[in-house]
Each structure stands twice: as structure tokens, then as C-alpha cells.
Amino acid sequence: MLDQLTDLIKGNRPFLDMFRKMAESVTHTYVEQVYEEINTSGITPSFEQLMDKVRALHDDLTRRAVWIREDYKEDRGRRSTRFTRGCKGVIDKSCQDFLRTVKLALSRRNAGEQAF
Secondary structure, three states: OHHHHHHHHHOOHHHHHHHHHHHHHHHHHHHHHHHHHHHHHOOOOOHHHHHHHHHHHHHHHHHHHHHHHHHHHHHHOOOOHHHHHHHHHHHHHHHHHHHHHHHHHHHHHHHHHHHO
8 A cells, every 4th residue: 555655656756767777778788889889990980970879879769768658658547748758858868978978988089099
């Protein structure tokens, strides 16, 4: 009974937390792919290639958000615009985190290359 009351009070929190963790994991995977490509080829990706990765990450997370929204709807019996806005915020933050991390890695790599 207490668990049900807690779920009612928290609302979308369990689903949003689950999506946030999933988005962090997916974003980490995309960052690792960029690092791996740089290490194998020795060439930093172009701006267009990075934007393609950002679009792919955004599309991937959007697909996953749709899946989790459907699970939310099945569990709660209704949709939630608040939950949808929360998912969009997580997607935006993940894309920004991806760009920030890759930009930092590229700037460090370029600074290291200029030192030699």
C-alpha cells in the first residue's frame, strides 16, 4: 500500500529515471564509438560527421522515448505531457553532453598534436 502511495506521489519519476539512465548509457556508447574511430583512423571527424552522429543519437533516443512512453501509458492507463516534456529534456541534455564531451576530446587531441 505504501509503495502504491509513493508511486502516486512521485508520478512519472520511475519511468523518467529509467529513461535518463538509458540515455546516459546510449550517449556513452556513442562517445566511445567516436573515440574508437579516432584511434583506429587517426583522423578527427569533420563537423558534418559529428552532426550526423548527433542526429543519429537524437533519433535513437527519440525511438527509445516512444517505447518507454508506451510502457508508461500501459502502466498508468493514460499519456502524460509532463513525462513527454521530461523525455525531451533528457534527449536535449544527452545531445549536449555528447557534443561537449567530443569537443573536449577533440580539443585535447588537437592541442597534443600541435605540441609535437
